[in-house]
Amino acid sequence: MKFATRFAPSPTGPLHLGHAYSALLAHDTARTVGGRFLLRIEDIDTTRSRPEWEDRIYEDLTWLGIEWDDTPMRQSDRLSAYLAALHSLWDRGLLYPCHCTRRDIVAASSAPQEGSEPTHGPDGLIYQGTCRVAALRTGPMPENTTLRLDMQAALWQLPTDTSFGFDETGPVATDPPSRLGFTAQDMIATVGDIVLSRKDFIGSYHLSVVLDDAVQGISHVIRGKDLFEATKIHVILQHLLSLETPIYTHHKLIRDETGKRLAKRDDARAIAKYRAEGATPRDIRRMVGL
Known part of the structure; x- marks a missing residue:
């Protein structure tokens, strides 16, 4: 390419x-x-x-x-492309509606969890799955509703021999280019069920960026180190949507x-x-x- x-x-x-x-x-x-x-x-x-x-x-x-x-x-x-991807994930049982407010998420994260402190991920506080268990995932995909990716279900649906990782050429690489890997358990423990579409607009940064990079034929993504951890999310979405994973360079921040x-x-x-x-x-x- x-x-x-x-x-x-x-x-x-x-x-x-x-x-x-x-x-x-x-x-x-x-x-x-x-x-x-x-x-x-x-x-x-x-x-x-x-x-x-x-x-x-x-x-x-x-x-x-x-x-x-x-x-x-x-x-x-590009809203129609984002909507089509959401429908695909919904039909595979990988999305669920979430009705929690920001205050609800903070409260759930602050509740005693075996003495541990609230955990933060690439999107802030890791969602505790309040809506995951009770959520209905059958029938038409709901509109004007926040939709979350069931991270565990998504990872289970991928082939067991899936290799999670990406090639990094930026300053976070130890010997550029480096292959940086992570595990399914990493994603469940440190990322959780991310939002892929919001109530007030279709899609999310994570969903749109992987779809847009693919359609534009992006071979190398050059962006700030602040987005380094989010790259793990993008790799998972690329696997789920059968998209190529670019080479990444996460540069210093000014x-x-x-x-x-x-x-x-x-x-x-x-x-x-x-x-x-x-x-x-x-x-x-x-x-x-x-």
Whole structure:
């Protein structure tokens, strides 16, 4: 497969230096090896996405000198694909409706569990399975309802000789590229029943990202270390949906002077602000260590 990677921002706020680093690193890597660099707008959360932020993404990336191949993909145009995957998993008995609120999950996680502390996974507190036992999984898939993946049932349905792991070339690899493996028990104990679709919008980050990477032919995923643990979830979904697993690079995170990771609310680090103050694309590269 020809090298192809992507940058996939969400139009929910300004791009900051961390986004610049990730986009430039992916773009430069693709151009160096003669591969493809694609842009994907992750606007599946329509309650927070805004057209003006999407326009700003194009402006900032163009100013940085980043050119993408093909028309940008927008997740809001892919809802039918996410829905089809959900129906497939539902028909296999791997999803169940969940009616727990965030407060319910916190309360269940805080209840005494043989003296142990609440466990956090890639999606926060690991769900305690309150709705799993009583959930009805027959008949049509419910609409406008949160749907969770029954992790244990999903793992049982995969062939017994399934090898769970992915190739990692980023700084978390001990000798790049490294094959990083994990077990089914790891997923049950440290990840749990993840949300694959929410009440207020179809799909989830985990579901959409594996489907979108597959349809765009992404061979290498280049993204921040903060998503490293989520990669285990993506590998499981790739197995369940018969999708290829890309090679991953989880790069360093850009932090402020106190060591805090940058977030959308860090407008002081926004690319547009540096532009307005007279910075050049070369200045941005220097700031992020490129």
